[in-house]
Amino acid sequence: MNNSIEDELLSSSVIKNVNTLDFDYVPEEIIHRDEQLRFLAQMFKPLLSGVPQNVIIKGPVGTGKTVITKKFCKSLINIARKQGKIIEYVHINCRKRSTDAMVLLGILNHFDPRFPDRGFSVQEMLEVLRKQLIRRNAQLLVALDEVDALLKKSGSNLIYNLTRFSDESSIEKIPVSIILISQRDILQMLDTATISTFKRSNVLSLDKYTRDELYDIVKQRVDLAFHKNTVEEDCIDLIADVAAETGDARFAIELLWKAGIAADHQHVEKVTPEHVRAAKAETYSIITESKLRNLQRHQLLTLYAIAKRLKKDGTAYVNTGEAEKTYAITCEEYNEKPRTHTMFWSYLKEIENAGFINIKPSGKGHLGTTQLISLPDIPAEVVTNKIQELLK
Numbered sequence: 001m002n003n004s005i006e007d008e009l010l011s012s013s014v015i016k017n018v019n020t021l022d023f024d025y026v027p028e029e030i031i032h033r034d035e036q037l038r039f040l041a042q043m044f045k046p047l048l049s050g051v052p053q054n055v056i057i058k059g060p061v062g063t064g065k066t067v068i069t070k071k072f073c074k075s076l077i078n079i080a081r082k083q084g085k086i087i088e089y090v091h092i093n094c095r096k097r098s099t100d101a102m103v104l105l106g107i108l109n110h111f112d113p114r115f116p117d118r119g120f121s122v123q124e125m126l127e128v129l130r131k132q133l134i135r136r137n138a139q140l141l142v143a144l145d146e147v148d149a150l151l152k153k154s155g156s157n158l159i160y161n162l163t164r165f166s167d168e169s170s171i172e173k174i175p176v177s178i179i180l181i182s183q184r185d186i187l188q189m190l191d192t193a194t195i196s197t198f199k200r201s202n203v204l205s206l207d208k209y210t211r212d213e214l215y216d217i218v219k220q221r222v223d224l225a226f227h228k229n230t231v232e233e234d235c236i237d238l239i240a241d242v243a244a245e246t247g248d249a250r251f252a253i254e255l256l257w258k259a260g261i262a263a264d265h266q267h268v269e270k271v272t273p274e275h276v277r278a279a280k281a282e283t284y285s286i287i288t289e290s291k292l293r294n295l296q297r298h299q300l301l302t303l304y305a306i307a308k309r310l311k312k313d314g315t316a317y318v319n320t321g322e323a324e325k326t327y328a329i330t331c332e333e334y335n336e337k338p339r340t341h342t343m344f345w346s347y348l349k350e351i352e353n354a355g356f357i358n359i360k361p362s363g364k365g366h367l368g369t370t371q372l373i374s375l376p377d378i379p380a381e382v383v384t385n386k387i388q389e390l391l392k
């Protein structure tokens with residue numbers, strides 16, 4: 001065997017428990033979310049008396065929606081069990097299961113991992129689920145995570161059918177509680193019948209984490225995942241600073257993990273701020289790419305024009321007049337008709353809101369509405385290359 005293979009495979013690591021850096025990992029203690037967990041406990045208390053409840057949880061990415069739900073529901077079913085009550089909790093990720101049949105299959109697999117994945121209609125599966133719950137004398141608590149994916153693809157039929165399990169009018173009333181989790185406002189994505197159920201339901205809104213909250217979350221992961229004294233204190237500060245721009249705990253943990261890997265690759269015993277910076281540079285390029293994918297074609301053409309111009313001129317700013325000229329030329333290159341001046345301005349505003357550019361008034365010496373555009377974060381070279389690929 002080549003020595004280098006063995007050296008790398010058997011080399012030591014600053015990370016002692018990589019599982020705890022996984023996005024699915026649920027830590028024993030959830031930090032800075034006591035109030036929110038208490039709110040859920042108040043909302044779901046009636047379940048202990050067999051009365052179902054529905055709750056909507058919303059908030060930006062990385063605000064703890066998934067981890068809080070899992071933590072809370074596991075505690076709830078344990079407490080119910082101690083009182084001799086059975087609550088079956090199923091957590092479904094609707095980005096992975098975005099049709100009614102796939103979601104139902106996920107729920108049925110909780111009861112029977114070998115339930116066949118084809119051959120049953122949605123109606124039949126609902127019947128099987130009903131029988132399972134009756135046989136176990138159990139209530140159902142189902143969390144539909146990233147539910148906008150299900151609603152977009154399949155509408156709210158399934159949610160409606162599930163809420164009907166606990167209707168007064170049904171023959172055998174079975175308590176079914178539903179948690180709808182999403183980044184977006186989903187009420188308007190529900191049909192009228194389902195809205196009437198959820199309109200009255202409670203909403204838990206999670207805010208972005210602050211810099212200091214992120215610090216504590218990262219600190220907890222350092223203790224869980226890394227060998228003692230392998231992460232310099234400064235690293236935690238730096239990660240908290242960087243992640244505070246988005247308030248996203250997932251991003252913070254990802255930076256920590258990548259910084260750890262960077263240290264391992266260099267075979268050093270400590271994670272330093274330089275490793276964090278390397279991790280940031282790597283992640284930035286991934287984030288840029290996914291953010292670019294969310295832009296429309298003419299927004300992309302506008303951003304492309306700006307980046308191309310900045311690269312060519314080698315300047316920090318391009319004024320809006322030049323940017324619009326370059327946009328018109330770029331449109332021709334890509335066989336697109338340039339949109340009106342008003343539309344061009346709306347594209348500028350949109351890509352500014354998406355965080356790609358800054359626009360500021362030009363100082364004296366310029367007339368009228370001329371403004372200066374800059375690319376604060378990402379090299380023009382990176383932007384032009386990535387957009388070129390997307391415009392193909």
Ligand SMILES: Nc1ncnc2c1ncn2[C@@H]1O[C@H](COP(=O)(O)OP(=O)(O)O)[C@@H](O)[C@H]1O
Pocket residue numbers: 022023024025026027029030031032033059060061062063064065066067068217220249250253
């Ligand atoms: N309050 C918290 N305490 C500890 N870890 C947290 C907390 N909030 C989020 N995390 C961690 O941050 C990551 C993102 O959280 P997640 O629940 O997936 O966010 P969301 O579902 O809102 O996108 C996960 O690894 C999660 O364990």
Ligand SMILES: [Mg+2]
Pocket residue numbers: 065066067145
């Ligand atoms: Mg989530």
